[in-house]
Amino acid sequence: MIDLITEVTTKRLVLGITGGVAAYKAAELTRLLVKSGIEVQVVMTEAARHFVGPATFQALSGKPVLTDLWDSGNGMAHIDVTRNADVVLIAPASADFIAKLAHGAADDLLSTLCLARSCPLLVAPAMNLEMWNNPATQRNILQLKRDGATLLGPASGSQACGETGMGRMVEPQALVEDIDAFWQPKRLQGKRVLITAGPTFEAIDAVRGITNLSSGKMGYAIARAAIEAGAAVTLISGPTCLTPPVAAKTLAVTSAQQMLEAVYKNVADADIFISVAAVADYYVLNPSEQKIKKDAHIFTLELAPNPDIVANVVSLPNPPFCVGFAAESENLYEFAEAKRKRKKLPLLAANLVQDAIGSDASELILFDDGGAHPLQRAPKIELARQLIEHIAKLQHKGKGDNPK
């Protein structure tokens, strides 16, 4: 049995906030970072404090905000703050602060600690589009990249000044995803991964249908983990309430037939197909276009079997590496391995429905030719990362083909 248990250590991030209207978004960013288990030390420039007060960030991060080079007792805040940090993120990074970074200026706490740091630097620019396009800013950006900083954005769109274009700060949720990705090993760099997720919905009439309790959480977590690992991800999703990862190409479908068609359209480009969707086993023959009126009689639905999407993909002439999922309510090991064999899958991940459906954490067992590999109970994003690691290992060992 292989050991797939990853060490969970708390990451420490210094969040530098500089003077721009996007400083208000740094409050949500702080909340999301803390929520995802990251320890956040906020450092604000004086200009930033004109936009949002430190008390907001203190409440959200649970730590006093540092603002002054001379704050700490020994006058060494610029050294102390980054020595324990895994990364420094400047968000929003104003044009002025980017200029300072590019020239190695050190005239306040934030610029000084950036100069004194030994950990990586991430920069999320936020400014008016003309300021962004200005050759001076572009020169500074180029210099930052040459110096090894990682640029996150900017994004394009409407700006606080009323203009539209490049220069908006990347949204907080997308920044959190970028930061997670930054820390993950790039095990699937250059690979294209196709994923199905969520339930399907098989219409009975204009308002009713047959569906199941799949939340889509596992499939979406796998999409995120694959992106973190460097893959280009296409996510084909049945109806869910979830927000897909920003970097995924997401296609929304409803029925199993639509899911199959979307898979067929995208599978030729895929190196890996991960079939997480809980596809309805049957669809309703002749669904009514109008809402069916109730009456006192017994009502019978005529159902026909849906196509098995993953089995269809496996039997293509040149299939991608296929991974199946199985949610069982009993005899998990026996039923899951039998399913893997029947569907001719090199890898199948299985869990108990009672444990997994709709929950944020579960246990997961991976079945492949080497046997069963149980993964400890963990949040779905952690399980997804371990699954991606396992897929990458199988591919590396040349076991990335589907059984004939």
Ligand code: C5P
């Ligand atoms: O047979 P069962 O539905 O339990 O198999 C589960 C696996 O098969 C999952 O990977 C699921 O996405 C896939 N599947 C499919 N098309 C179906 C039914 C299941 O791709 N019609």
